Amino acid sequence: GLTSAHRPAAIRTTCGYCGVGCALDVVTAGGEVTAVLPARDGPVNRGHACVKGRFAHGYLTSPERLTRPLLRRDGGLEPVSWEEALGHVARGLRAAVADGGADAVAAISSARATNEENYLVQKFMRTAIGTNNVDNCSRLCHSPSAAGLTASFGLSGGTDCFDDVERSDCVLVVGANPVEAHPVVGARLLQRVLRGARLVVADPRAVGLALHADVHLRPRPGTNVALFHGLAHLLLAEGLADENFLRERATGLPELIALLDDYPPHRVAEITGVPAEDLVAAARLYGRARQPAIVYGLGVTEHLHGTDGVRSLANLAILRGAVGTDRGYGVNPLRGQNNVQGASDMGALPDLLPGYGKVTDPTARARAEAVWGVPVPGRPGLRIPEMFAAARAGGLRALWVIGEDVCATDPDSDRVAAALDACPLVVCNELFLSETARHADVVLPVTSWLEKDGTFVNFDRRFQRVRPAVPPPGEARSDFDVVHALADAMGTDLGCPTPADTLAECGQVAPVFAGLSHDRLDREGAVPWPCPDPGRPGKAKLYEERFATPDGRAHLTAAPYLPPGEQPDDAYPLVLVTGRRWAHYNSGSMTRRGGNLALDPVDFLDLHPDDALRYGVRDGARLTVESRHGQARLVARISEQTAPGQVFCSFHFPSNGVNRLTSDHGDTVTSCPEYKVTAVRVSAP
Numbered sequence: 001g002l003t004s005a006h007r008p009a010a011i012r013t014t015c016g017y018c019g020v021g022c023a024l025d026v027v028t029a030g031g032e033v034t035a036v037l038p039a040r041d042g043p044v045n046r047g048h049a050c051v052k053g054r055f056a057h058g059y060l061t062s063p064e065r066l067t068r069p070l071l072r073r074d075g076g077l078e079p080v081s082w083e084e085a086l087g088h089v090a091r092g093l094r095a096a097v098a099d100g101g102a103d104a105v106a107a108i109s110s111a112r113a114t115n116e117e118n119y120l121v122q123k124f125m126r127t128a129i130g131t132n133n134v135d136n137c138s139r140l141c142h143s144p145s146a147a148g149l150t151a152s153f154g155l156s157g158g159t160d161c162f163d164d165v166e167r168s169d170c171v172l173v174v175g176a177n178p179v180e181a182h183p184v185v186g187a188r189l190l191q192r193v194l195r196g197a198r199l200v201v202a203d204p205r206a207v208g209l210a211l212h213a214d215v216h217l218r219p220r221p222g223t224n225v226a227l228f229h230g231l232a233h234l235l236l237a238e239g240l241a242d243e244n245f246l247r248e249r250a251t252g253l254p255e256l257i258a259l260l261d262d263y264p265p266h267r268v269a270e271i272t273g274v275p276a277e278d279l280v281a282a283a284r285l286y287g288r289a290r291q292p293a294i295v296y297g298l299g300v301t302e303h304l305h306g307t308d309g310v311r312s313l314a315n316l317a318i319l320r321g322a323v324g325t326d327r328g329y330g331v332n333p334l335r336g337q338n339n340v341q342g343a344s345d346m347g348a349l350p351d352l353l354p355g356y357g358k359v360t361d362p363t364a365r366a367r368a369e370a371v372w373g374v375p376v377p378g379r380p381g382l383r384i385p386e387m388f389a390a391a392r393a394g395g396l397r398a399l400w401v402i403g404e405d406v407c408a409t410d411p412d413s414d415r416v417a418a419a420l421d422a423c424p425l426v427v428c429n430e431l432f433l434s435e436t437a438r439h440a441d442v443v444l445p446v447t448s449w450l451e452k453d454g455t456f457v458n459f460d461r462r463f464q465r466v467r468p469a470v471p472p473p474g475e476a477r478s479d480f481d482v483v484h485a486l487a488d489a490m491g492t493d494l495g496c497p498t499p500a501d502t503l504a505e506c507g508q509v510a511p512v513f514a515g516l517s518h519d520r521l522d523r524e525g526a527v528p529w530p531c532p533d534p535g536r537p538g539k540a541k542l543y544e545e546r547f548a549t550p551d552g553r554a555h556l557t558a559a560p561y562l563p564p565g566e567q568p569d570d571a572y573p574l575v576l577v578t579g580r581r582w583a584h585y586n587s588g589s590m591t592r593r594g595g596n597l598a599l600d601p602v603d604f605l606d607l608h609p610d611d612a613l614r615y616g617v618r619d620g621a622r623l624t625v626e627s628r629h630g631q632a633r634l635v636a637r638i639s640e641q642t643a644p645g646q647v648f649c650s651f652h653f654p655s656n657g658v659n660r661l662t663s664d665h666g667d668t669v670t671s672c673p674e675y676k677v678t679a680v681r682v683s684a685p
């Protein structure tokens with residue numbers, strides 16, 4: 001590679017794909033990106049980047065980029081001026097409020113957008129409209145992490161810095177495929193394993209890291225809670241729990257012990273399909289390690305009982321005293337999207353303000369009101385699935401969707417499209433004419449992460465700067481500018497004239513961010529939150545003195561295992577799991593427009609050879625896949641990576657119809673969809 005001395009002048013920014021947060025040096029010529037180089041001094045990536053961050057920038061110059069606002073007229077979308085588009089939206093929002101009150105308006109903010117944009121969107125909704133109807137796409141992925149980690153430990157984030165996790169002598173990787181979905185983390189974990197750390201992988205699929213695991217647990221999809229209880233049972237039964245820690249720093253042990261009587265290895269084996277001896281081996285590896293770590297992904301969260309899963313997984317670290325101490329590296333979620341942590345940190349949530357103050361808490365509201373100068377509504381707003389339900393029922397009259405293709409990515413997508421069609425005003429901020437944009441009344445062309453100024457928060461709570469490397473195409477504007485322009489059109493001044501001012505104001509509303517500023521990040525590169533003091537470092541490792549729960553203790557949970565929302569039966573005998581692949585990202589709207597498409601040109605339905613034989617499927621056959629909700633078309637790939645009785649495909653090619661298959665069962669606590677368990681059948685022509 002190039003040494004620093006030989007590198008061309010470049011703009012330092014943070015990758016806008018996954019939540020690892022790689023620092024990238026973007027080289028440009030003539031207003032176009034010519035190369036993206038991983039930063040050698042990148043705090044997280046240390047000179048590495050993956051195929052997405054390095055090469056998936058061709059979308060920037062795609063002829064399909066939106067360059068002018070579009071307004072629906074006579075059934076079609078026509079280019080109009082910004083003034084006309086914003087005037088139409090402002091009139092529509094006023095009419096919606098006049099007809100149905102402030103709660104007839106909702107916004108879906110974006111884990112792809114910067115912190116400052118998310119802050120501004122929620123401020124606009126709470127102050128200019130007067131509703132808490134604002135949510136972000138973490139609802140669909142890590143909302144159970146937010147709820148579960150907060151309940152167990154007190155804060156909505158991973159407990160440790162990944163640099164420390166990497167020094168662990170035993171890593172338990174659960175429901176995550178970092179080799180493909182978070183490749184730089186995957187590579188760092190693999191290096192650690194090759195240097196001697198023990199590895200336990202818990203995943204129904206033989207994901208990349210499983211090949212290097214000491215033990216690979218393959219639970220049936222939807223049985224995580226039983227699996228984690230089985231491990232907890234063994235930690236206690238084999239004397240591997242940390243009694244001092246449990247006595248001094250935890251609560252809930254008697255209730256958990258009573259529950260765990262029901263989860264001996266043979267019963268857990270029946271529920272999960274994991275052999276009892278594998279369970280014992282895994283419990284001993286985690287339980288006897290000097291400094292065990294837990295890293296997990298969407299395989300834990302995207303379930304009917306996803307929050308119970310996060311909390312039951314957290315039980316293991318608490319039982320071992322491996323969180324908030326130097327005897328372990330806690331519980332750490334791998335965030336899928338670049339700023340999924342930050343979007344929630346900034347309060348783009350219906351029940352939480354910036355910094356996670358509850359909207360129902362008068363003290364938290366008063367702090368925001370003192371800064372914003374207007375009352376903040378005290379009733380929690382609608383979650384994303386509730387917004388669609390309200391639209392279908394006629395109660396939602398305006399919906400603003402920012403940087404999310406809900407018609408492609410949300411479950412049971414035909415019903416999502418029906419919701420948008422039922423809503424009198426749908427506004428969409430987008431790079432491309434996405435499926436959602438096709439259902440919108442107004443489409444506003446916006447900039448991407450390589451054209452923006454602000455900050456992201458990565459998966460281990462580090463704030464990093466995002467800087468524009470190239471100018472926006474045509475008349476596209478940043479989401480930040482669009483929110484301001486719409487506020488202007490509504491006759492409201494949101495303050496926060498620049499992204500730097502916005503982060504500074506956020507620190508006034510949320511003391512955990514008060515020590516952060518663009519200047520500081522420019523100097524220091526990355527700073528983790530909590531960071532209340534500009535003169536002191538942020539807190540990379542949490543809870544060393546006390547947990548952030550009201551009583552200062554870690555909370556064990558005694559949630560019983562409950563089955564997933566769908567079970568296979570004679571009509572739908574296979575279980576579909578969806579997830580990510582190496583070359584693409586989420587709905588693929590960026591990675592499919594450029595060279596990465598050549599690396600992975602189509603998506604496949606992976607199925608086990610036994611099932612291929614049973615259902616008469618040849619490798620490469622075009623399959624019809626049906627669930628109780630809809631139908632998709634996919635190409636068969638016969639692979640032992642997927643267990644018998646299960647099939648797998650990605651969500652990177654939504655035109656296949658993959659989210660027509662998925663159900664609208666949602667986590668009982670957070671409404672996160674159960675993408676990981678859908679009963680399906682396949683047929684070949």
Ligand code: SF4
Binds near residue numbers: 022185
């Ligand atoms: Fe790093 Fe993730 Fe971007 Fe790849 S996609 S370069 S791992 S931040």
